[in-house]
Amino acid sequence: MLNPTAVAPVRAARRPPASSTQRAARSTARCSSCAMRHLCMPQGVAANDMPQLEALICSARAVRRGEPLYRAGDSFDNLYAVRSGSLKTVMAHRDGREQVTGLRLAGEALGLDGISSDQHACSAVALEDSSVCIIPYAALKHLCREVSSMQDRLHKLMGEQIVREAAQMMVLGSLSADERVAAFLLDISERNAQRGYSSAEFNLRMTREDMGSYLGMTLETVSRTLSRFQKRGLIDAQGRFIHIVDPDGLRKVGAVANA
Amino acid sequence: MLNPTAVAPVRAARRPPASSTQRAARSTARCSSCAMRHLCMPQGVAANDMPQLEALICSARAVRRGEPLYRAGDSFDNLYAVRSGSLKTVMAHRDGREQVTGLRLAGEALGLDGISSDQHACSAVALEDSSVCIIPYAALKHLCREVSSMQDRLHKLMGEQIVREAAQMMVLGSLSADERVAAFLLDISERNAQRGYSSAEFNLRMTREDMGSYLGMTLETVSRTLSRFQKRGLIDAQGRFIHIVDPDGLRKVGAVANA
């Protein structure tokens, strides 16, 4: 029921498990055992390509909670795949205001914001001690010219981000506060399910402020909304640990406006 | 001062000029004279590649005002480059609510929303009689494997859209109504300037409702905001025709909150 990696034991893991910093060597170890292989290496690639791919594109890096994997303005050299943990992407307005623009869970790709200008447009900050695969962009590009399935995979990755961001624009532009929070919880839930984890229980890792920033509302409104959802029996929230009790009810939030 | 194509004569062009429908043949004429060549064909491409590229990737299509170039759910086969006119991209929630997620002016690329799932995730609707270059995606992909500068161009195109959408998420999530409208006007102004048109005067083509949808507010609030900007001497608006009088003043909107 509980998933060992994605879902921490209930009410525990306020601090991430100590093992997570050791799981990924800080040096550039090959990640031939990388759980994200399917991301770096699509099924379509011939088996005999494998060794060269692994040699070429996969090393690992650990990022401590609160530390940046990269910052806005950093030169863009690598893409990343989250191996364990989770990160947020943050964009800054020139007046200093910041907003969370994305959330990446284990298995998801990171760093595409740097392709357009050879500089990262946003920062990526670890929400917990995490580890990422490093994929040198130059090498990946070269590979994509030789292996068409790799090209497809990269294109889809970028296309998915484009669609995901457009969907988030809809969330920010069209939905009420209740609907935004519900949509967010369902999104996380589905992404967990896709990766084989529990869709019902998870540890959000972000603060209420991060959530609010991502959803275009204040932390107080996030907190109030979660409390109301709890009273309505839609979720069971203990701080950052969320249990989705009634997913269908969440999906109907806003549609009916009452129970 | 006035630009012949981007800026229509003041107070005219409520209807697009009749010539615009003839400018682009409805058949698949080669666009060897396509003004958007730089988009399809980056400078880096060797001259002797040119003929094959033109033969491969460029035909044209006209789209009447209000008509869709493609609809959400349509199978994805082509990318497009706007040759003349302008289009909006629209995404629909399952409950039927729609939101404008993007605006494409002449010279800009369109259709990347279909890459991730081989189906378009949003619809593209012409804001005026327009014409687009058709770029078959399969052929483009093939070309990108042979010509590295073409690969770079496509990647940058996708990367730019990713960054642009993230920036729009910031607009929707962090800015006040005044700031959103100001940011929008400045964005259009800069995009016009980049394409060699006037940054001070342009015809917006969208309705107040489209603008509001794109900016996450109601058409009434858009209208009121524009009126207030006009009273403050920041702009001079006559319906959809906008003259930016004080761009620096627009940039300061929200920073000081008063004149």
Place this chain on the structure above:
DNA sequence: CGGTGAATTGATCACCCTCAATGTCCGTGG
């Protein structure tokens, strides 16, 4: 000249932000 779609402007109200107090869980140090 009436009809339609779009834009403007006004009046009212609700949603959500702001400010504030309190509570909880930490890790740290007395």
Place this chain on the structure above:
DNA sequence: CCACGGACATTGAGGGTGATCAATTCACCG
């Protein structure tokens, strides 16, 4: 061990921004 400080979360009270509802004007067009 308990006290303390800090970060985060929750909850309340009040106010402002922008939505909603509505009326009017304007341009275009059949």
